[in-house]
Amino acid sequence: MTAQQTTAQPPVDVRSMTGAQVVLRALLDQGVEVIFGYPGGAVLPLYDALFQQNTIQHVLVRHEQAAVHAAEGYARSTGKTGVVLVTSGPGATNTVTGLTDALMDSVPVVCLTGQVPTHMIGNDAFQEADTVGITRPCTKHNYLVKKAEDLARIVHEAFHVASSGRPGPVVVDLPKNILMGEAPYIEKEAGRRRSYSPRREPDPGRIEEAVRLLARAERPIFYVGGGVVNSGPLACALLTELVRATGYPITLTLMGLGAYPAADPQYLGMLGMHGTYEANMAMHGCDVMVCIGARFDDRVTGRLDGFSPGSRKIHIDIDPSSINKNVPVDIAIVGDAERSLEAMLEAWKRVAPTVDRARVAPWWAQIERWRAVDSLRFRQHGEAIKPQHAIKRLYEMTRDRDPYITTDVGQHQMWAAQHFHFEKPRRWLTSGGLGTMGYGFPAALGVQMAHPEALVINISGDASWVMNMQEMSTAMQYRLPVKIFLINNGYMGMVRQWQDFFHGSRRAESYMDSMPDFVKLAEAFGARGLRATTVAELDRVIAEMLATDGSVLADIRVEKVENVYPMIPGGAAHNEIKLSPEDDGGHEPIAEDGMVLV
Amino acid sequence: MNMEEEKRHTIVVLVDNEAGVLARVIGLFSGRGYNIDSLTVAEVDPVHKLSRINIVTTGTELVIEQIKALLSKLVPVHRVQDLTIEGPHVERELALVKVNGDRERLVQALRIADFMHARLVDSTPGSLVFEVTGSSDELDAFIALVEPVEVSRAGIVAIGRGDMILDGVSQDRE
Numbered sequence A: 001m002t003a004q005q006t007t008a009q010p011p012v013d014v015r016s017m018t019g020a021q022v023v024l025r026a027l028l029d030q031g032v033e034v035i036f037g038y039p040g041g042a043v044l045p046l047y048d049a050l051f052q053q054n055t056i057q058h059v060l061v062r063h064e065q066a067a068v069h070a071a072e073g074y075a076r077s078t079g080k081t082g083v084v085l086v087t088s089g090p091g092a093t094n095t096v097t098g099l100t101d102a103l104m105d106s107v108p109v110v111c112l113t114g115q116v117p118t119h120m121i122g123n124d125a126f127q128e129a130d131t132v133g134i135t136r137p138c139t140k141h142n143y144l145v146k147k148a149e150d151l152a153r154i155v156h157e158a159f160h161v162a163s164s165g166r167p168g169p170v171v172v173d174l175p176k177n178i179l180m181g182e183a184p185y186i187e188k189e190a191g192r193r194r195s196y197s198p199r200r201e202p203d204p205g206r207i208e209e210a211v212r213l214l215a216r217a218e219r220p221i222f223y224v225g226g227g228v229v230n231s232g233p234l235a236c237a238l239l240t241e242l243v244r245a246t247g248y249p250i251t252l253t254l255m256g257l258g259a260y261p262a263a264d265p266q267y268l269g270m271l272g273m274h275g276t277y278e279a280n281m282a283m284h285g286c287d288v289m290v291c292i293g294a295r296f297d298d299r300v301t302g303r304l305d306g307f308s309p310g311s312r313k314i315h316i317d318i319d320p321s322s323i324n325k326n327v328p329v330d331i332a333i334v335g336d337a338e339r340s341l342e343a344m345l346e347a348w349k350r351v352a353p354t355v356d357r358a359r360v361a362p363w364w365a366q367i368e369r370w371r372a373v374d375s376l377r378f379r380q381h382g383e384a385i386k387p388q389h390a391i392k393r394l395y396e397m398t399r400d401r402d403p404y405i406t407t408d409v410g411q412h413q414m415w416a417a418q419h420f421h422f423e424k425p426r427r428w429l430t431s432g433g434l435g436t437m438g439y440g441f442p443a444a445l446g447v448q449m450a451h452p453e454a455l456v457i458n459i460s461g462d463a464s465w466v467m468n469m470q471e472m473s474t475a476m477q478y479r480l481p482v483k484i485f486l487i488n489n490g491y492m493g494m495v496r497q498w499q500d501f502f503h504g505s506r507r508a509e510s511y512m513d514s515m516p517d518f519v520k521l522a523e524a525f526g527a528r529g530l531r532a533t534t535v536a537e538l539d540r541v542i543a544e545m546l547a548t549d550g551s552v553l554a555d556i557r558v559e560k561v562e563n564v565y566p567m568i569p570g571g572a573a574h575n576e577i578k579l580s581p582e583d584d585g586g587h588e589p590i591a592e593d594g595m596v597l598v
Numbered sequence B: 001m002n003m004e005e006e007k008r009h010t011i012v013v014l015v016d017n018e019a020g021v022l023a024r025v026i027g028l029f030s031g032r033g034y035n036i037d038s039l040t041v042a043e044v045d046p047v048h049k050l051s052r053i054n055i056v057t058t059g060t061e062l063v064i065e066q067i068k069a070l071l072s073k074l075v076p077v078h079r080v081q082d083l084t085i086e087g088p089h090v091e092r093e094l095a096l097v098k099v100n101g102d103r104e105r106l107v108q109a110l111r112i113a114d115f116m117h118a119r120l121v122d123s124t125p126g127s128l129v130f131e132v133t134g135s136s137d138e139l140d141a142f143i144a145l146v147e148p149v150e151v152s153r154a155g156i157v158a159i160g161r162g163d164m165i166l167d168g169v170s171q172d173r174e
């Protein structure tokens, strides 16, 4: 391979560096501490450079999809950008699910992919894939580095784009000759791109208007999502201050859990398809809705023409394309949640210095009546473990240890959202937008890398966990003591629930035969395996899991055909929410209109 | 105002002229099922390496608003202007139109071209090629009259009138 000639501006750094060294130097300047990756021919020069330093730690995953989820876990639990390094061709294509997941859930990730040398691109070379073509729709932005003099600028820009505005994944495709040839280094702040400058400051006039509307409201509600968690702990603290200053109720989306303390009496729980009765009824009946950093997802709104029909809506979001996308709003405010909340709080103190509790008293009285329905109730009786009970006990036995929880996708995810409670942001990590089974375990590894001393638990399902169980090797190699709390119902429970509700109980392919013995499986990897089959064993297994130093898989055999309630069936409105039937056996029939929705 | 009503919009976009930028713009439309009625692209500022994309699309008010927000979000996009909303503008299109046939037919086509201000740009004994520019309606009318054997249309280019100036570089936010 011949070295790429650099004819443009002379390098700022006079020492001659290879492209691989330039990438590494850029990563160091960006403050990168950990990379999740998997090697291969096209990225060997970068691996060689990594080998010759010891500032950045590389974590060798067992599948490139898991590298992205681990980077997401790292990013979401710290607020930093997660970094991934994979080879060309299959290495790059294996990241696609992870990248799409990060795009949907707005997670900052920079993914470096190897590529065949520039002169071979387009020749169907060995392990060539059109990585920028394949990842264009599943990244916030992507780059193919064609010239050595662009390399450093592009890597820096990738971090800036991934982490600013609405965060997201960015791919940088690195041809091998660029990595091996000489390349100039430029500093982090040099050459910022003029076309990209997301707006952070809200319009003060609109903030004023919003606060005045809010101060007159009789049935107000705050509807808050992942954007406030993204914005940071200060945004969450400002949110808490503002909500308390108003005395108004607040509900959080699945992605927003932890943005506001769950124990606070003004908190109504999660809203949406499997949200609480009080949260959904309050959304339906409110007269002023303040949406902050949430995107009116269809799992939240239900049927759009029946969504909160009588309310005036205020929407604060950093991404103008989130506003008026699904639901038209009355006051649109483009800006960062932290800056907007700061401005709102200041305006609120001016506009409504004294709190008029009487104005919203009837609204609270109504909400308390809804709350009294106790929509998350379940009855644990008999020997068999109810999945809700398992999660409730896990919560009660770990709440003092400020745990980090990751989940996979399905019923266990919803029960975790309902029965595990978060007082702080960045403790809850779940795949909301894409709903990626197999997210939880590698994400937990990423969290543990960032927080070595913390208690990190992956609440998973028997079908989901198998999708990335190879990462048990990664956990062992790096001695990551992640705990796996497997809600084992022997079914793809969420699929089974929908088949029972909408497809005449024809349980096509939702039962998993020939499941592995999870205890032995954990042991085969060198981890500890535990099992609970009765309520009596549950607490003991949780205690033992928590007392064990290394990674543990706790196989919790739960009742097989429990359903998640409440449920707003697809195509229904918030006030058409279905509650758990009193008898534990069947479920009430649900109209089949929602079948076409997912 | 009827939110469901679909309307045609002419949107111009100033972008960095770099590899993949057109794919990003087109992918945004195809990936979300939006219509592209016409699309043209060419570099307009060689100093700053800026290209101008003219897009004609049809959609409800909410969809058009989405399209503009999504276009603005693309990293290489400097400016997005909705000429249909932002003010008076001119739209022109160019077509090359080939007519084949006997002498009588060609003479007839020349006569039409003459009064419709189409320019003859090529001729062989059995064929003529006309260049016609104008509004899309004018092009449609010409094409309908001459009954061509082949048509090549450039798509719509548009520009705001008077003081409405789209200049990507000086208007970038810092």
Ligand SMILES: Cc1cc2nc3c(=O)[nH]c(=O)nc-3n(C[C@H](O)[C@H](O)[C@H](O)COP(=O)(O)OP(=O)(O)OC[C@H]3O[C@@H](n4cnc5c(N)ncnc54)[C@H](O)[C@@H]3O)c2cc1C
Residues within 6 Å of the ligand: A104, A105, A106, A165, A166, A167, A224, A225, A226, A227, A228, A230, A231, A252, A253, A254, A255, A256, A270, A271, A272, A273, A274, A275, A292, A293, A294, A295, A296, A297, A299, A300, A316, A317, A318, A319, A322, A335, A336, A337, A338, A409, A410, A413, A414, A431, A432, A433, A434, A435, A436, A494
């Ligand atoms: C099986 C299953 C069931 C589900 N059921 C439910 C359910 O019952 N209830 C529910 O809520 N969800 C549910 N979801 C999740 C749902 O699909 C969506 O992922 C979720 O509702 C989106 O959350 P969000 O609106 O907070 O938006 P996010 O996806 O978190 O998006 C964040 C928004 O904030 C904006 N933003 C980002 N950064 C900032 C910033 N700094 N400042 C301001 N704004 C910012 C972004 O532009 C975006 O609009 C379910 C998912 C699965 C898989």
Ligand SMILES: Cc1ncc(C[n+]2csc(CCOP(=O)(O)OP(=O)(O)O)c2C)c(N)n1
Residues within 6 Å of the ligand: A408, A409, A410, A411, A412, A413, A435, A436, A437, A438, A460, A461, A462, A463, A464, A465, A487, A489, A491, A492, A493, A494, A495
């Ligand atoms: C990668 C992927 N494939 C398919 C699905 C569809 N899906 C959603 S939930 C689910 C079942 C999950 O089963 P399990 O992990 O056992 O969780 P449970 O619902 O039983 O708690 C499936 C197949 C998905 N979300 N992700």
Ligand SMILES: [Mg+2]
Residues within 6 Å of the ligand: A410, A461, A462, A463, A487, A488, A489, A490, A491, A492, A493
């Ligand atoms: Mg299951």
